[in-house]
Amino acid sequence: MAQVKLRDIRKSYGKVEVIKGVDIDVDDGEFVVFVGPSGCGKSTLLRMIAGLEDITAGTLEIDGIRMNDLEPSKRGIAMVFQSYAIFPHMTVRENVAFGLTINKAGKAEKAEKVAEAARILQMEHLLDRRPSELSGGQRQRVAIGRAIVRDPKVFLFDEPLSNLDAALRMDMRMEIGKLHQDLGASMIYVTHDQVEAMTLADKIVVLKDGMVMQAGAPMELYHEPDNLFVAGFLGSPSMNFLEVTVDAVNADNVTVHNTALDPIDVPHKGRSFTVGQTATLGIRPQYLHPSDQASGKLHGKVILTERLGSETVIDVSLAEGAKLIAALAEDTILAPGTAAHFEFDPNQAHIFPETR
Ligand SMILES: Nc1ncnc2c1ncn2[C@@H]1O[C@H](COP(=O)(O)OP(=O)(O)O)[C@@H](O)[C@H]1O
């Protein structure tokens, strides 16, 4: 177990800065997920922690010791890549033992550690096979096994499930969650998939353009997003965003409306607004409830009803070309073209000063 601390970490390639001053804390035994769209700098950050990329500026500490200039093998980390990076000409046993062989570990130690990793990953029966005789999920397990035998203080995973199909991804996601429970090691896991982030993380770090947009527990980010980007990134279907006009700024809330939305008071949570400005109202599809015209706050027209089994998703068009998605637990069918009215609790809505 180990603590990892990043302070004002920066990375430039030539004149282009791709990591722009990042502060992140990973506590002992914590599972931290870096999530964000492709190109936001997740791999670069992970590779700097691993020592595979130079740190342009800032400080990286593991257990209070500066790591910036320490070579990768001295940092007490092990990394698992999307591409598995296992050797085709070696058996599973040789692949898993690879790091130990390089470090000139004894035969008995190697056998013991490989057996332990194989037990944890339930691949004892695969040890004598070669990678070509394994499925994608089994290959990734070999790569994870190779990390386990090194007994690292910190595990680093870079999109380890991205090459797997959907069903296998879910299985492996659960296995990685269980691995973390069993080993109790600090883990940093990179993904662009918000579902993996929500399900695996103790702490999520949302990144965009080389900057941290917000860090916190999954449900904290889900319920209290700091900005439009985080609000729109986590949750499925995504949060609805409506452009609204600010009519009044009150002590704890702002009054907003638009042509499809009756005036409502939404908690502003300390964000600053001015009367008359355009702002963005966010409402999760799950918090919208069909109602009649009188008690409804939002008014539009049904485009489509999609039944997914677990929920029913209604596509609605609002005035001025805006769209709305409602996700209903009940099997409610609203006919296309009919008027739709929704009520919701303004305390479950979010108001942001910025527009998209
Ligand atoms: N070796 C490199 N040289 C120049 N630019 C790079 C290099 N590696 C990554 N980048 C740039 O850094 C940014 C972050 O990349 P990366 O960390 O791979 O993103 P992610 O893993 O989030 O998809 C991207 O804009 C990418 O083009």
Ligand SMILES: [Mg+2]
């Ligand atoms: Mg990447």
